[in-house]
Amino acid sequence: MTFLQKVRQKRPLVHNITNTVVTNFTANGLLALGASPFMADGIEEVADVAKIADAALFNMGTLNESIVNSILIAGKSSNERNVPIVFDPVGAGATSYRTAIAQLITQEIKLTVLRGNVAEVAHVIGESWSIKGVDAGAGEGNVILLAQKAAQKLGCIVVITGADDVITDGQTTYLVSNGHPILTKVTGCGCLLGSVIAAFLSVAEQQSIESVTEAVAFYGIAAEIAAEKTEAQGPGSFQIEFLNHLALVTPEIVQLRANIQKIQ
Numbered sequence: 304m305t306f307l308q309k310v311r312q313k314r315p316l317v318h319n320i321t322n323t324v325v326t327n328f329t330a331n332g333l334l335a336l337g338a339s340p341f342m343a344d345g346i347e348e349v350a351d352v353a354k355i356a357d358a359a360l361f362n363m364g365t366l367n368e369s370i371v372n373s374i375l376i377a378g379k380s381s382n383e384r385n386v387p388i389v390f391d392p393v394g395a396g397a398t399s400y401r402t403a404i405a406q407l408i409t410q411e412i413k414l415t416v417l418r419g420n421v422a423e424v425a426h427v428i429g430e431s432w433s434i435k436g437v438d439a440g441a442g443e444g445n446v447i448l449l450a451q452k453a454a455q456k457l458g459c460i461v462v463i464t465g466a467d468d469v470i471t472d473g474q475t476t477y478l479v480s481n482g483h484p485i486l487t488k489v490t491g492c493g494c495l496l497g498s499v500i501a502a503f504l505s506v507a508e509q510q511s512i513e514s515v516t517e518a519v520a521f522y523g524i525a526a527e528i529a530a531e532k533t534e535a536q537g538p539g540s541f542q543i544e545f546l547n548h549l550a551l552v553t554p555e556i557v558q559l560r561a562n563i564q565k566i567q
């Protein structure tokens with residue numbers, strides 16, 4: 304059985320502490336996939352939510368002190384139960400506050416996956432890369448080596464997304480070349496991917512790089528098909544069609560279209 308089939312069978316409960324921009328899109332994306340979203344960031348309840356969740360997604364897109372505290376409390380509670388955690392350090396490097404908080408979270412919480420654009424991942428491990436707000440700027444470095452260095456330093460799987468996606472645990476590395484540039488014209492497509500990865504991790508053995516790779520390929524394939532179907536239209540139509548294909552893409556379609564390369 305593929306991880307996608309397992310997600311649709313188990314309908315995992317994914318605890319999301321995410322930003323105010325993408326909350327609705329993320330919940331709809333998880334529902335379309337076949338998972339069960341729970342958006343809960345209140346400091347009063349996050350520890351209890353973490354006790355019932357199958358996976359967690361922490362995202363610092365609209366950051367403030369309350370969100371930081373909620374992520375730290377939920378993260379510790381999730382770690383106690385060995386629940387997989389995906390962290391998206393949105394905008395790390397854009398302000399010194401974001402960089403410091405991203406580094407604090409990676410120190411205080413045992414992550415399963417760090418998912419970000421190249422600039423965000425670079426800044427989390429103290430390297431430089433140009434960044435424009437929450438979007439990565441053009442950079443000069445080697446993205447694969449950067450991802451491997453981050454995975455080794457943080458002791459987790461690192462996913463750096465872009466035209467090609469790098470997925471590595473520091474030893475094994477995959478390159479996924481599915482997806483479509485129009486994903487960058489709809490806010491939250493990076494953020495939702497983190498939640499989708501969390502759902503796939505919840506039906507896998509711990510630290511399963513294969514489940515993460517399948518999640519990333521599946522996501523890119525749903526976007527490719529949605530982009531084909533809305534070719535003459537714009538990002539608004541794409542966004543709706545993308546949600547449709549998160550529900551409609553089958554394991555057979557993933558197998559046919561997945562563009563995954565294992566790198567030594």
Ligand code: ATP
Pocket residue numbers: 419420437438439464465466467468481482483484485486487491492493494496522523
């Ligand atoms: P940024 O903040 O830099 O926009 P992000 O957090 O939104 O980053 P992306 O890097 O845009 O995240 O990744 C989100 C999804 O979009 C991933 O599935 C990725 O593969 C896909 N993607 C991004 N850019 C391209 C591209 N040029 N071609 C194909 N797919 C892309």
Ligand code: TZP
Pocket residue numbers: 322324325364365393437489490491492493494495
């Ligand atoms: N501003 C703060 S969070 C956010 C914006 C625009 C959403 C970023 O979403 P993504 O998935 O990184 O494009």
Ligand code: MG
Pocket residue numbers: 438486487489490491492493
């Ligand atoms: Mg984006």
Ligand code: MG
Pocket residue numbers: 393419420437493494
């Ligand atoms: Mg992002």
